[in-house]
Each structure stands twice: as C-alpha cells, then as structure tokens.
Amino acid sequence: MKTIHRLLAALVAAGSLQAAAAPANYSDLWWNPQESGWGLQIVQQGYTAFATLFVYGPDGKPTWYVASNLENVAEDASGNPAFRGALYKTTGPWLGGPFDPSKVAVQGVGDIVIEPRAAGRIYVGYNAEGVHVEKVVERQTFSQPDVGGTFHGSFRLRQASNAGGAPWGTREFTGEVLAYLDGQNVFLRIEEPRSRCEFRGTRTPSGRYATLSGQYTCVGGEAGTFEITDFEVTQHAISGYLRARTGSDHQYGRFAAARF
Numbered sequence: 525m526k527t528i529h530r531l532l533a534a535l536v537a538a539g540s541l542q543a544a545a546a547p548a549n550y551s552d553l554w555w556n557p558q559e560s561g562w563g564l565q566i567v568q569q570g571y572t573a574f575a576t577l578f579v580y581g582p583d584g585k586p587t588w589y590v591a592s593n594l595e596n597v598a599e600d601a602s603g604n605p606a607f608r609g610a611l612y613k614t615t616g617p618w619l620g621g622p623f624d625p626s627k628v629a630v631q632g633v634g635d636i637v638i639e640p641r642a643a644g645r646i647y648v649g650y651n652a653e654g655v656h657v658e659k660v661v662e663r664q665t666f667s668q669p670d671v672g673g674t675f676h677g678s679f680r681l682r683q684a685s686n687a688g689g690a691p692w693g694t695r696e697f698t699g700e701v702l703a704y705l706d707g708q709n710v711f712l713r714i715e716e717p718r719s720r721c722e723f724r725g726t727r728t729p730s731g732r733y734a735t736l737s738g739q740y741t742c743v744g745g746e747a748g749t750f751e752i753t754d755f756e757v758t759q760h761a762i763s764g765y766l767r768a769r770t771g772s773d774h775q776y777g778r779f780a781a782a783r784f
Contacts, residue, residue, distance in 0.1 A: 547571065547596055547605035550638070552732060554646065554661040564648060564661060566638075571596040573607050575636065577650070589613055589652055591636050602765075602778075604640035611636045611650055644731050644754055665729040671705040671757055677714070677781030681766065684774045694777075701781045703762060710736045719743060723750050732756045736764070746770055 550573060555563040565576045573594040581587040594607040611634045617627040634651035641647050641660055649658045678698050682691040699716035705727060712723040725738015736752040748770030755764035763780040 547599050548603045550605070550607075550646065553664040554648075555664045556659060556661050563664065571605075573638075575607075575638070577611075577636075577652075587613075589633065589636075589650070594636070594638065600640050602640075606640060607636075607638040609636060610634075611652055613653070663731045665731060665733070668727075668729060668734065669757060670707070671703050671762065673703060674784045675701040675703060675762060675781035676784060677701040677779055679714075679766070679777065679779040681768075681775040681777035681779075684776075685772055695775065701762075703781075705734075705736075710738060712736075721746070725750070727755075740768060 547570075549568050550566045551568045553563055553565050562577075562579045565578070567574045573591075573596070575591040575594055577589040579587050579589070589611050590613075591609045591611050594609040596605045597608055598606045600606075610632055613631045613633045615627070615629045615631075617624045633653045636648065636650035639647040639649075643662075645660050645662045647658070647660050650656075676698065677700070679696065681695045683693040683695060684691045697716050699714050702711075702713040702715075704711040708726045710723065710725045710727050714721050714723070719742060721740055721742040723736075723738060723740040725736060727734040727736050731754055733755050736750075736755055738750060739747070740750045741747045748768060750766065750768045752764040752766050756762065761780060761782045763778070765776070765778050767774065767776040769775075
C-alpha cells in the first residue's frame with residue numbers, strides 16, 4: 525500500500541504544510557465513472573473527515589466500511605489535504621424495528637489513506653479484512669444550476685512565463701464580478717479600479733459543479749484563453765481556480781466572490 529510517508533516527505537520538503545489556513549474541503553460523493561455502482565462519501569469539517577465506502581463483498585452483496593475519524597496529516601501546495609485513519613465495519617439492529625443499542629457492534633478491519641491527485645481527483649488506498657484496494661476517484665457531478673448576479677471577489681494569482689515555470693510575481697486584488705451561466709454558456713466580467721476583463725466560453729460538468737473555459741479580453745488590449753476548475757456555487761458565493769494565458773504569460777490561482 526502506498527504510504528503517507530512519501531507524501532509527507534515531499535510536502536515538508538516543499539514547505540507546503542499549511543498550519544494557519546484550513547485545507548480544501550473534500551465533502552462530496554466520489555467515484556470512478558467507468559466503475560459505476562460503488563463509491564466513497566466524505567464529510568469533512570476542518571481538519572477531520574468521516575468517510576463511508578459503499579462497495580461489494582466477495583459474495584457480491586453490498587458492504588459498508590466507515591472511517592469515522594480521519595486525520596489531516598499533510599497538504600499540497602494548493603491546500604489539498606491528505607488524510608489517514610482506521611477503517612471499521614459495523615452491524616446493528618434492523619431499521620424497521622425498535623432500536624436496540626446493544627446490537628450495535630464496531631469491528632476494526634484495516635486502515636485507509638486519502639491523498640490529493642491532479643485535476644481535482646483523489647487517491648484512495650485501503651486495507652479491509654485482508655484485502656488491499658487502490659483507486660483514483662473524482663467527484664460525482666449531478667447538478668448544474670444556472671447562475672446570475674453580481675459578486676465582490678478576492679483574487680490571488682501567481683504569474684509565470686510558462687505553464688510549468690517558476691512564478692516570478694503575484695497579483696492580489698479585489699474587484700466586482702458579474703457572473704452569468706445559462707446552460708453551457710458562460711459570461712464573467714471582472715472589474716477592478718485599474719482594469720476590466722470579460723470572459724466568454726462554455727461550462728463542462730466536472731467536480732462539484734463545472735469547469736469553465738474559453739476566451740477573455742481586457743480593456744487595454746490584453747487577450748487570451750482561460751480555464752476555471754474546481755468551480756463551485758453556494759447560496760451566497762462562487763469560487764474556483766483560475767488559469768489565464770496570453771502568449772507565453774500565465775496567471776493562476778484561487779478566487780472567491782461573495783454575492784452583493
């Protein structure tokens with residue numbers, strides 16, 4: 525089984541352990557689209573997570589495993605956490621009858637490790653009742669609400685000369701964000717005191733909500749392509765990870781914007 529030690533060593537060497545900021549949140553349903561029928565549910569609160577594996581046993585019958593106290597042991601440079609903890613199998617009284625707490629039993633069956641992977645995916649490795657399993661899963665996307673409104677946003681974008689190059693600067697700014705998503709159509713206008721840019725493109729179901737991509741233009745002549753991954757919509761805010769490219773120049777980083 526892949527151990528957490530390799531990830532910890534890499535993260536510590538990169539100086540990316542984040543003690544002050546809360547990690548990114550994995551709360552969601554996770555699956556492999558090519559293996560529909562089983563999955564992983566994670567409910568995360570700060571630095572602790574509760575994971576439920578709904579899988580099948582050797583006899584083909586539904587089987588549930590739970591990890592009720594996963595600890596956040598490391599984070600990568602983007603704030604994506606790694607968790608590990610004990611894995612359990614539980615039994616209890618029949619749902620249709622009176623609840624008898626004496627029939628609740630918890631059996632330790634192994635352990636589980638969850639690590640971040642590229643493109644918003646996570647690695648899940650676990651040992652359960654003598655069986656070792658490794659999978660890479662992604663969020664299950666099933667809701668695509670339309671969005672329309674004005675937001676106040678905060679941006680922190682690194683700047684680099686190529687996609688994989690070392691950053692040479694950082695832009696931090698706040699601005700007004702007009703967001704309009706209707707079906708596959710995307711329109712965003714980001715306006716700050718010294719600049720205004722318009723982003724037009726399409727959305728593709730991905731992650732908790734979607735990936736947005738297309739072309740952007742700015743007052744003053746700047747133009748290029750953009751992609752927003754990890755895009756999420758809540759009742760009062762939007763957020764995502766923005767990558768913009770014009771020529772050989774790249775800007776990338778997270779943003780969040782609250783509804784006016």
